[in-house]
Amino acid sequence: xSMQTDxxxxxxxxxxxxxxxHCRNGQPEDFRFLVRRYQGVLFSFLVSRLRGxxxxxxxxxxxxxxxxxxxxxxxxxxxxxxxxxxxxxxxxAHEFQRSxxxxxxxxxxxxxxxxxxxxxxxxxxxxxxxxxxxxxxxRMILLRYYEGLxxxxxxxxxxxxxxxxxxxxxxxxxxxxxxxxNNNEEAAVEEKTI
Amino acid sequence: xxxxxxxxSLVDHQxxxxxxxxxxxxxxxxxxxxxxxxxxxxxxQLQLELAxxxxxxxxxxxxxxxxxQIRASQQPAPEEAERHALGRAGFWRWAMGFGAVAGAAIxxxxxxxxxxxxxxxxxxxxxxxQAVRQLASVHLVCRVRTAPNDNFAQIDPKAAFVxxxxxxxxxxxxxxxxxxxxxxxxxxxxxxxxxxxxxxxxLKVPRPSVAAFxxxxxxELADIEGTLASxxxxxxxxxxxxxxxxxxxxxxxLVTVEAKSGLxxxxxxxxxxxxxxxxxxxxxxxDRTGKLEALRVYLCQPSGDVPILEVERIDYNAxxxxxxxxxxxxxxxxxIDPGKPQANGSGYTAATPEAAARAFFEACGREDWxxxxxxxxxxxxDRFKQFxxxxxIVNLGQSFTSAAGxxxxxxYEIRMxxxxxxxxxxxxxxxxxxxxxVDGGL
Numbered sequence: 001x002s003m004q005t006d007x008x009x010x011x012x013x014x015x016x017x018x019x020x021x022h023c024r025n026g027q028p029e030d031f032r033f034l035v036r037r038y039q040g041v042l043f044s045f046l047v048s049r050l051r052g053x054x055x056x057x058x059x060x061x062x063x064x065x066x067x068x069x070x071x072x073x074x075x076x077x078x079x080x081x082x083x084x085x086x087x088x089x090x091x092x093a094h095e096f097q098r099s100x101x102x103x104x105x106x107x108x109x110x111x112x113x114x115x116x117x118x119x120x121x122x123x124x125x126x127x128x129x130x131x132x133x134x135x136x137x138x139r140m141i142l143l144r145y146y147e148g149l150x151x152x153x154x155x156x157x158x159x160x161x162x163x164x165x166x167x168x169x170x171x172x173x174x175x176x177x178x179x180x181x182n183n184n185e186e187a188a189v190e191e192k193t194i
Numbered sequence: 195x196x197x198x199x200x201x202x203s204l205v206d207h208q209x210x211x212x213x214x215x216x217x218x219x220x221x222x223x224x225x226x227x228x229x230x231x232x233x234x235x236x237x238x239q240l241q242l243e244l245a246x247x248x249x250x251x252x253x254x255x256x257x258x259x260x261x262x263q264i265r266a267s268q269q270p271a272p273e274e275a276e277r278h279a280l281g282r283a284g285f286w287r288w289a290m291g292f293g294a295v296a297g298a299a300i301x302x303x304x305x306x307x308x309x310x311x312x313x314x315x316x317x318x319x320x321x322x323x324q325a326v327r328q329l330a331s332v333h334l335v336c337r338v339r340t341a342p343n344d345n346f347a348q349i350d351p352k353a354a355f356v357x358x359x360x361x362x363x364x365x366x367x368x369x370x371x372x373x374x375x376x377x378x379x380x381x382x383x384x385x386x387x388x389x390x391x392x393x394x395x396x397l398k399v400p401r402p403s404v405a406a407f408x409x410x411x412x413x414e415l416a417d418i419e420g421t422l423a424s425x426x427x428x429x430x431x432x433x434x435x436x437x438x439x440x441x442x443x444x445x446x447x448l449v450t451v452e453a454k455s456g457l458x459x460x461x462x463x464x465x466x467x468x469x470x471x472x473x474x475x476x477x478x479x480x481d482r483t484g485k486l487e488a489l490r491v492y493l494c495q496p497s498g499d500v501p502i503l504e505v506e507r508i509d510y511n512a513x514x515x516x517x518x519x520x521x522x523x524x525x526x527x528x529x530i531d532p533g534k535p536q537a538n539g540s541g542y543t544a545a546t547p548e549a550a551a552r553a554f555f556e557a558c559g560r561e562d563w564x565x566x567x568x569x570x571x572x573x574x575x576d577r578f579k580q581f582x583x584x585x586x587i588v589n590l591g592q593s594f595t596s597a598a599g600x601x602x603x604x605x606y607e608i609r610m611x612x613x614x615x616x617x618x619x620x621x622x623x624x625x626x627x628x629x630x631x632v633d634g635g636l
Contacts, residue, residue: 028265031261039254040254043254047251066260066263069264127247148249148252148401161600162211169205173241177240
């Protein structure tokens with residue numbers, strides 16, 4: 001019997017959309033749940049954008065979250081909170097990098113040489129691929145890897161049977177690989193065109 | 195095993211969730227199938243990359259910094275402070291377990307006059323929220339009608355009250371400890387530990403958890419601010435207020451909240467656990483400070499309401515000694531790995547719940563502890579063996595279920611070694627892979 005995991009409710013945990021709605025309805029403390037949910041993957045994304053500077057990435061993560069909170073009313077699709085947050089974080093990373101560059105040009109050169117990311121600039125960061133997943137798949141990946149929960153704990157947190165968690169994770173892996181592969185193929189086509 | 199079956203089992207295999215038989219089948223298939231081996235390697239590589247990213251981000255926490263800046267930006271001007279509206283997170287799961295009464299904020303803006311001798315119930319609750327904002331720590335001393343050795347969520351209106359104590363330091367991650375006579379759970383900021391005193395057994399989850407070991411509802415209770423705010427967000431809730439003056443002349447506001455669990459009447463687990471119970475909550479606030487001083491929870495039953503929980507003492511922001519969050523275990527403690535259940539039900543994966551119950555009881559009857567252990571998730575100690583050894587099955591009924599969870603319940607009647615008859619319902623659950631284990635009801 002196959003489980004229709006995409007139709008599952010997210011158990012005891014509220015969805016991104018519900019938290020966004022609560023924040024908009026005068027419950028700003030609900031934003032803490034979104035911060036907790038996405039701080040790990042956001043940091044990881046910013047580390048790659050800021051050429052490995054973890055300290056700068058942490059500051060940028062804080063700034064990105066604050067900007068997201070103040071701009072929350074502009075978010076049109078609350079279920080796409082992570083992708084929207086990454087859009088904001090991309091701008092923040094760009095600003096931080098320019099600012100750091102102006103202040104510390106020589107030092108930054110050293111940093112870039114020392115901490116150049118191993119993957120190519122064209123390659124889609126894994127975190128952006130996660131943002132492109134359906135919400136239930138994304139939540140499972142975040143809980144399993146960025147909050148470090150076991151599959152049993154993920155099942156408990158989301159109020160799902162363990163078998164559903166592993167089946168959904170299996171689908172999430174397949175989708176992630178597909179997204180990354182599609183992006184690589186597109187990047188290869190772009191290179192040839194250029 | 196074919197390729198489809200193999201690939202469906204890859205994640206369970208990589209997570210170590212398969213029983214020995216299934217794992218061997220997958221291994222055998224992988225050894226002879228290059229396609230599935232490649233798939234296995236690709237998924238494994240992705241898992242490694244995700245784990246590395248997660249590990250690198252594990253120490254990062256911007257929650258407190260972000261939220262303190264948000265709070266600062268939300269502070270009203272001083273002259274508006276007394277009339278600031280409620281708007282808080284948190285949820286009171288006792289009444290929301292099945293989504294029946296979860297709802298949006300019902301309050302809008304409240305005018306809060308202080309002291310609140312004429313305030314409505316909702317206004318007193320709102321003031322209670324404001325009075326405990328940004329707690330550093332809380333210590334609760336409660337009395338609960340529960341079996342002393344049963345899990346933390348269990349309630350029994352016929353049981354005597356036992357003391358349940360909770361200490362919590364807020365932070366990221368939080369530290370907390372919950373203790374009742376037969377068991378103690380501790381979150382030290384790094385891991386979550388449960389010690390079962392009678393079984394001298396311990397379980398450890400290598401990370402802080404707020405849901406492990408049936409302690410979630412207590413964790414919610416410790417978040418006084420969230421608890422009160424969640425009551426205010428409930429729909430279809432009855433709330434009223436009375437006042438009393440104590441011996442010292444201090445005025446106390448008593449707010450009663452009634453809400454339903456959402457489980458249908460007649461459900462086997464209705465009113466068995468805190469999160470499956472219809473309850474009435476009586477909050478006592480000090481009218482001068484606005485702070486919650488005490489809480490009493492009644493189980494609502496057709497036969498009448500029974501008090502099941504009394505929070506007798508609440509210490510706000512009192513220093514908690516570091517030792518409270520450390521657990522010294524006996525040297526001979528039996529460690530249970532929650533990721534590798536003791537019970538594996540090997541050989542019974544295709545059994546019906548009735549057949550699994552019969553196999554378990556028959557094994558106990560003939561004192562075949564090797565077979566009984568296949569179903570029992572804890573170490574089989576002497577108490578267990580004395581209790582069930584030599585018993586006989588009188589009758590086993592058809593299994594049934596509850597809307598509250600995945601367990602199957604098998605009604606049983608057994609004759610104990612001393613001749614006494616015992617009738618109850620054996621709770622059985624299945625591991626991934628279909629093997630059965632006993633989850634309660636003995």
